[in-house]
Amino acid sequence: MNGLRDSQLQLLWTARIDYAEGSRVEAHQHADFDQFFIVLSGAGRVISAGESYVVQEGSAFLFMRGITHSFHFTEETLTLDFKFRLLDPALIDVLSHVQASCLCQGSDLSEIKQWYKLSLMQMRVPESVHPLRIEAGFKSTLVSLLLNDASLPAGPSTVLANIDENEPIVAYMKINIAEKITLDRLSKRFGFNPNYLIKVFSDRTGLTPIQYLQEIRLQQAKEYLEFTALPITEIAGKVGWSLPYFSTFLKKREGLSPSQYRSSLLNEVGKDIILEHDFANEWIVKHD
Incomplete structure (x- = not known):
């Protein structure tokens, strides 16, 4: 992703990862980037900073750099995973003090899926989506979700975008x-x-x-x-x-x-969608 970028958040990588029943990712931490992890379906447990969390549909976890975390899945589990680098000290401070676990549902979940899909589109056709749109959109959804702000308008416009759902x-x-x-x-x-x-x-x-x-x-x-x-x-x-x-x-x-x-x-499940060319993702998934 080249050209104009968001000044507060740099999106490095994203992927949809499907974990088999019994698979796990051992305890690890990231030194120079942050992670947002969303469970689309499945069950298991996440441990972050020594706290244990039950995984369910809609579970979302923020792992700030330096925070040790691990996963264990007791059912087949579908996830979306974003790795990014916070650049603004004030934003880092704010997000360092939020609850590490939340539920991602409704318009927030729709938006998160949209940023993944636009990243995939940008990877396939680099000129199709401006990188600033993805980074700024992802940041907005992340902040809205974690700070419990009112839901933001969802994604790109469609024929349904301006229809009142309360009609x-x-x-x-x-x-x-x-x-x-x-x-x-x-x-x-x-x-x-x-x-x-x-x-x-x-x-x-x-x-x-x-x-x-x-x-x-x-x-x-x-x-x-x-x-x-x-x-x-x-x-x-x-x-x-x-x-x-x-x-x-x-x-x-x-x-x-x-x-x-x-x-x-x-075909893209489990495939790294690299948004910053010098970023290398490493993980080791184990099975019981």
């Missing part, structure tokens, strides 16, 4: 995403004529109700493919699609079948 019809479709939702069902549920419902919803969101439903189903399905090990058939069911429809729809939108889409990302 009743929107909220209803998100909660019932796995069910068979039709325009007739929505009309009866909210007491509107179908044509009027389309007009009202389109005026507020820029999409018809069914267009919006397809978008959130696609977004959720891609999240499952990207960051879980769920079978593809199960993913289709979770978003209210049949497997053939899911395959056809994703192929049309992304140019890949669900298995191809997942494989394109799984």
Whole structure:
């Protein structure tokens, strides 16, 4: 990553790492960089600075430089890992006094995933994403999460970015995403004529109700493919699609079948995404 960089935080490396049941990383510490470690799914235990923490979905851990830490996983565990260097003394001081463990959920988790995906994109096509965008975004999410600030706007803009999730019809479709939702069902549920419902919803969101439903189903399905090990058939069911429809729809939108889409990302699982060319990551994963 060359050119303009963030003046307070330098992102060095990131990776999605899937740990097998029974694997562990022995106690170690980093002398000149810091680490943020997020558990997407799985179970186990983390020990940091002599304190023991239970690993669960959404667990997140900040390991400042010089802090001894280790991992032990009792189930297959999917993680995202960021190694970075804090450059600003004031920021170092603030983060040195925060709780080392927290839960990363909701918009914070969506943002963290986005910084990983943008880093992956930047590695594949160096000119595709400006490095400052990734570093500044990661720093903002990290500070928001660890200092318990209000959630920040998520990631890059999409067709869903400006839609109010508290809108009743929107909220209803998100909660019932796995069910068979039709325009007739929505009309009866909210007491509107179908044509009027389309007009009202389109005026507020820029999409018809069914267009919006397809978008959130696609977004959720891609999240499952990207960051879980769920079978593809199960993913289709979770978003209210049949497997053939899911395959056809994703192929049309992304140019890949669900298995191809997942494989394109799984090829990078366990692979270092180097964001600073002179940074060398070293780790040793052991198994019981």
